[in-house]
Amino acid sequence: MKEPEDILKPDSQHFIEQAIEKDLSDGKNGGRIHTRFPPEPNGYLHIGHAKAICLDFGMAKKYGGKCNLRFDDTNPTKEDVEYVDAIKEDINWLGFTWEDREFYASDYFGRLLDFAVVLIKRGLAYVDDQSAETISGQKGTTTQPGLISPFRNRSVEENLDLFTRMNEGEFDEGSRVLRAKIDMASPNMHMRDPIIYRILKIPHHRTGSTWKVYPMYDFAHGQSDYFEGITHSLCTLEFEVHRPLYDWFVDQLMESDYRPRQIEFNRLNLTYTVMSKRKLLELVKDGVVKGWDDPRMPTICGLRRRGYTPESVRRFVELIGYTKVEAINDVSLLEYAVREDLNRKAPRVFGVLKPLKVIITNYPEGVTEDVELLNNPEDQTQGSRIVPFTREVYIEQDDFLENPPHKFFRLAPGQEVRLKGAYIVKCVDVKKNDAGEVTEVHCTYDPDTRSGGPQADRKVKGTLHWVSAQHAADAEVRLYDRLFSDEDPSGHKDIDPREFLNPESLTVLSGCKVEPSLATAMPLDKFQFQRLGYFCVDYDSTPEKLVFNRTVQLKDTWQKINR
C-alpha cells in the first residue's frame, strides 16, 4: 500500500522510459512509439528473453504504440522452424501479442540486397577477395589501426559484377565478402570496414536456396527496424559498441525525418543459473536434460513445467528493473515472485512423500473423524475440504527423528506436535525393524486439543502434515515408487510436477475432492513442491553438475538445526 505522500511523488521511471518520454515531448517520429522483439530462431527462449519481451511489449503498451515480433533469421546455418513455433508459444504464454505483425528479417533480403547495391554504387561498399583469416589479420588491434585491403578501391562496375555473381552462386563460401567502406582507423572496431554480406550455400529455413549471400546482423537489424517503422530498438548492453554502425547505416538509408533509435539495457543474470543459449543447447544435445522444456531448464517452457505462472515471471521482471549496470539477480527473488503469486492462487493439500506410520494408541479403532481444512487460508473463497482422520496416519519420514538435534521442532520421542487441523500428539514409543530403522511411531493424543477445542491453544512448536493410512495408502505407495524407484542412473529425478497434480492423486493425497480444472492448472506453492521433492533444480556453475535444489535446501536446513 502506498502512503499518501508517495502518491504525490511521480512514479520513478527507468532510463528507457525517460528516453522515450523525452523523444515524445521533442515530437520525434510524429509522437509514434513502435518497438520490436527480435529473437533469432536458433534456440528456445529463456528467462532472460522474458526480460526483453516485457520491455519491448511493455513500452509499446504503456505509450500506446505497437510491438512487432521479428525473427532475426539471417544465418541459415543455425536456425530452424522448430524454434520459430516454440518462441511464438512462449511469448503468448507470457501474455503478449504481436497481433498480425509477425515479420522475418529474411522477408527483407531483397530490399537489403538493393541497399547493398546502392552502397556499392555510391562507393561505400566493396567486394573483398581475401580469406577470413587475412581480413581479420588486417583489422588491426584496439590500439592500432587496421590495414587497407588491396581490394578496397575496386571500381564500382567490378564490385557490382562480383557481388551479383556472388549471389548467383558462382563463388565458394568464404571466397569473397562484401564490406562497407567506412574507416579502417576507427577506434571502434566495428567501423573498420565491417563485413556486411557473406556467401552461404546451405538452404534457409524460409527462403530455401533463393539466396546465396546473406546479410550480417549489423547490416540487417537497423535496416529491418527502419523498414518496419520501429522507433525504439531496445537491446542488451553488448550491442552498445554496435550503435555507431547502426546509426551509420540508418544515415545512409534515411529519406525522411523518421529515424529508429537503439537503446541498450542490462541483460538478466541469475545466480546458480546457466543462461547461455549455447550451453543450454549443449545440455539438451548431450541428454543431460530431457529437452528444452525440462523443468530443470531456465527456459520459459521449463519454468512453465516447473509450475511458474506468467504473472510471476512478469512480476519478477518488474522487480529487477532495467539499468545499465551488469547485475546478477538472486534466484530467491524469482522464487519470491512465484510464492507471492501462488500463495494467493494455489490450493493447499497434504502430501506425504516418504511415509512413516504413526499409530495413535489411545484413539478408538474404526473411528473416522472429518477434519475441515481451508483450501487456501489467504483466500476464503476457495472454500474448504474435508479430510478423514483415523487412528493410523502417515507422516513424512523427515518429520520424525529418534535423536533430534537442538531446535528440531518436529516429532521425536517424548516430544509433542500438532497434526494440522486435528490433535496434538505425543510420541511415546517407536517400533524398529531388524535393520534398526524406525517403522512405526506410537503416539498418544489429547482429545481436548483438537483445533477449535478447549485445549487447542496449548503451545507446541511443530505442526505436521498427515494422511490417514486407511484412506491414502495406495496413493502414497505409488508416489513413493514414482519418485524413488523410477530414477535414472545419474540420480536425477526428472518428473513433471503436473504429473502429481492430476485430480486423482490430489484426491487421494488430500483425502478429498478437488476440482479437476483447478488441479491441472494450479501448481503447488514452493513449500509444497519441496514436500513433493522437486520444486526446482539448481545449476552449479558448471552445467555437468546438476543438483536438486531440494537436496541443497535440506542440507542447509540440517546445518541450521545442527548449529
Next chain:
RNA sequence: UGACCCAUGGUGUAACUGGUAACACGUCUGAUUUUGGUUCAGAAGAGUCCAGGUUCGAGCCCUGGUGGGUCAACCA
C-alpha cells in the same frame, strides 16, 4: 597502452530541475487454534568506489584516478 559503457546496504533497484539516502528480496527476533510456508510486529545492515573542485548545500554537476564490463566472429 584504444574506444564505448558502468560504479548507491549481502542482492536488485529509488532518490523530481543539486536540499542531507528510500523500497523490495535476503538475513535475524518475536507472535499466531500454528506447513520451520503464509500473515503480522520488529531489528540489524550503506553515508553513495577514491581524491580534489563548484556550491550555503553533491549520490546527483566538473576534473583526475581506481575497479568492473563490452568490442578485434564470413554469430546474433
